[in-house]
Amino acid sequence: MSVAPKRPKGPPLNAMRAFEAAARHISFVAAAEELNVTAGAISQHIKTLEGWAGMPLFRRNAQGVELTREGQALLADFTKAFDALADATRALRDLKPNADFQIAALPSIAQLWLPKRLGKIRECYPQINFSVTAMETPPSLSRELFDLSIFFSVPDGSPNQICICQDKIIPVCAPSLLNRKQGDQGFEGISFLRDQTWANDWPMWSQNSGVQIRNSENGPQFSLYSLAVEEAKAGAGVLMGHLCLIEDALTAGALTVMHDVSCSTGNSLVIQVPRMPRQRSETKRIVQLLAN
Amino acid sequence: MSVAPKRPKGPPLNAMRAFEAAARHISFVAAAEELNVTAGAISQHIKTLEGWAGMPLFRRNAQGVELTREGQALLADFTKAFDALADATRALRDLKPNADFQIAALPSIAQLWLPKRLGKIRECYPQINFSVTAMETPPSLSRELFDLSIFFSVPDGSPNQICICQDKIIPVCAPSLLNRKQGDQGFEGISFLRDQTWANDWPMWSQNSGVQIRNSENGPQFSLYSLAVEEAKAGAGVLMGHLCLIEDALTAGALTVMHDVSCSTGNSLVIQVPRMPRQRSETKRIVQLLAN
DNA sequence: CATCTTGCCTTAGTTTTCCTACGGCAAGAA
DNA sequence: TTCTTGCCGTAGGAAAACTAAGGCAAGATG
The missing domain is CATH 3.40.190.10 (Periplasmic binding protein-like II)
Known part of the structure; x- marks a missing residue:
């Protein structure tokens, strides 16, 4: 018999939270983003927990992780617990005057x-x-x-x-650019301003409007859509405009539509x-x- | 508008756990014991949480704490959350082979x-x-x-x-001591061996048996009952024996009862x-x- | 009345935990 | 091939958590 001097300790709370997030996303990087830490931190937390349990909870593949049978079984319990904790945290936050x-x-x-x-x-x-x-x-x-x-x-x-509204896209550019190209309805020789995450906009619009677009990759890419909008206002090229995001620029006349056909992206x-x-x-x- | 670069952070998990324990016990020291830390640690955790909420959760009185109205309201939520977490922790523990x-x-x-x-x-x-x-x-x-x-x-x-059984008490001592006092059924001039936490045993037995006891405080105190038992075996005095705890010593003859009347403590x-x-x-x- | 005890507080210093940074590796995509 | 993605490992530094020790106020004790 070993008479333990101390009460049995559970695993670290932060490790459990990391596991829950990683298991829910089935991804360490996604969990890391949610918890505002690096993926390495998640990795260590999960290793700690696996050490405590004496059992692997994830199977690490090169292109991503997957839960083991055991990890699978735990997810529900942990999610319930941290959901409840999130409730309590909100209750606590709501005490704060003018949070x-x-x-x-x-x-x-x-x-x-x-x-x-x-x-x-x-x-x-x-x-x-x-x-x-x-x-x-x-x-x-x-x-x-x-x-x-x-x-x-x-x-x-x-x-x-x-x-709020459907997400509709339509080609836009600075009025000055349109004047220069007056009478020419095509997109020949124009820079296509593009947002990284919405690279698909031009092909989608092309397919929907029937207007042939060549070289839609021709032009600068921006990591933020708002940067592309600014460039478009400055006359740097034509932009696939998301109507709800550029309505101000349109009414103010900083941008004008280049083609009458708009198309919905399917999102709202x-x-x-x-x-x-x-x-x-x-x-x-x-x-x-x-x-x- | 302040554009926060980081996601809003909740309060530290350990602080919440400390609060839950302290609120449940309405005592920092009890919470500290449960969590295997010092009361100072609890105090700090709770201060952290109060800082996060911008609101006191406990009222500190000199002889103890009490929950504020707000703390009161939070307890149920947190207890639910940590109960769920305890469930999950057990599920995790149960994965461990031969835990x-x-x-x-x-x-x-x-x-x-x-x-x-x-x-x-x-x-x-x-x-x-x-x-x-x-x-x-x-x-x-x-x-x-x-x-x-x-x-x-x-x-x-x-x-x-x-x-398992009722907790019955009865005066016992080493056989050698009983022989010396042969014929004398009283407790005159004998050391009363006492356990700190069971100081009430002698008065209780006295009241129940009708046997007058004087100077039951006369004799050494022990922090552990087992120490008192050992002393009794060594003939150092008379001990109020809890039957279920000394049955071995009685059957082995290391101790003998000094008086026929046993009495129940009310506990089991x-x-x-x-x-x-x-x-x-x-x-x-x-x-x-x-x-x- | 003086003294002890209890339970909390505070501060300072230490230990532990947590996190980032960075190089590496394997698998799929270009 | 070469790039990209997502995970790993280690090292070192930042932050959190904890302990230890002295204090204080209110009851209890003698």
């Missing part, structure tokens, strides 16, 4: 669509600090501390989503809020203001 | 009652390592990683408890196991073997 209202959005939406409307909202809630976090992938609203997210996606019809601009018990009180009204 | 079987017991029980029976059990499960952790207060089996606990208490009739020797989904498979059989 920041956290918004998650696609970088382009955060820069081109949000600012104007956020201005109005801030007038209604001068005491609340609105924080906007830009990211490529929508966060889990049941897990992270965001109060609202705005992304392009296909709406799922749930009451926690509001569809969607606002999503946490499901009920996790919402803070201002959410409903803020969504209303955002949706105009 | 230690963890037993929590009162020090005196661990030393005087358990060893003999544990020997038999170890024969049945030679591959399992049995760990015994001594402590004064029964741990929460739904929260901590114990598989079984043995303490004196009043049974609550739940199916997770087995009552109770084995408790976690409620079902958290039990490991061997538990049932082990309880059976312990109960004989």
Whole structure:
């Protein structure tokens, strides 16, 4: 008999959280992004946990990980636990008077669509600090501390989503550029400004409009859509414009449409809020203001 | 608008765990003991959490703490979350082949009652390592990683408890001491060996038996009951014997009863196991073997 | 009344944990 | 081939967690 002097210790909490995130995403890098750490940190946490359990929880393949049977079995339990913990954390946050209202959005939406409307909202809630976090992938609203997210996606019809508008694309450019090319409706010899993540825009529009596009790869790429918009305003080339993101530039005359045909990408601009018990009180009204 | 570069961070997990434990016990020291840290650590964790929430969760009084209204409201959420996490942790532990079987017991029980029976059990499960952790207060089996606990208490009739026997006390001493005092049934001029936590034994027995005891404080105190038993065997004085703890010494003749009247303390020797989904498979059989 | 005890606080210093940075490797894509 | 992606490993440094020790206030004890 070994009389242990100390109570049996469970595994480190952070390791469990890392496992839960990694298992849910089936990816260390995705988990790392969610938890705001590097993938190496996730790797170590999971190794710690596997050491504690004396059993591998992931199978590491070169092109990604997969859960072992055992890891598989644990995921549900851990997800339930950390969901409950997320609830408690929100309850704690809600005690804080005038806590920041956290918004998650696609970088382009955060820069081109949000600012104007956020201005109005801030007038209604001068005491609340609105924080906007830009990211490529929508966060889990049941897990992270965001109060609202705005992304392009296909709406799922749930009451926690509001569809603002369809995402329609149409070629645009600076008026000066259009004048130069007056009478010439083609896209010959023009730079195509492109966003990295929306590289597919031109082919999609081409197919939909029937307009033949050659060399749509001809032109600079930008990591942020808003940079491409600025370049387009400066007359650097033609841009596939997402209508909801460039409406201001169009009405102000900084950009004009180059071709009458617009086409839908299949996505919509969607606002999503946490499901009920996790919402803070201002959410409903803020969504209303955002949706105009 | 402040564009936060990083996702909003929740409070540290360890701080939340500390809060949950402290709120449940309404005591920092009790929480510290449960988590195997010092009270200072708990204090700091809670301060961290209060800082994060921007709101006090405890009211600190000189003779103890109490929850504020806000802390009160949070407790349920956090307890639910950490209960779920404890479940997940057990599921993880159960993956481990031949994990230690963890037993929590009162020090005196661990030393005087358990060893003999544990020997038999170890024969049945030679591959399992049995760990015994001594402590004064029964741990929460739904929260901590114990598989079984043995303490004196009043049974609550739940199916997770087995009552082994009543806790009966009776004065005992070494045979040599009894011989010297032959014919003298009183307790005059004898050292009363006493255990610190059971200081009430002599008055209780006195009241029950009708035997007048004077100077029951006359004699050495021991922090462990087993030390007092050893002293009694050595003839150092008379001890209030708890029958289930000294049965071996009595049958072996190392101790003899000094007075025929025994009295019940109201408690029983109770084995408790976690409620079902958290039990490991061997538990049932082990309880059976312990109960004989 | 003085003294002890209990339970919390605070500070300082140490230990442990956690994380990043960076080079490497294997598999699939270009 | 060469690039890219996603994981691993190690080393070193930053941050968190913990301990130790002295203090204080309110009851309990003598």
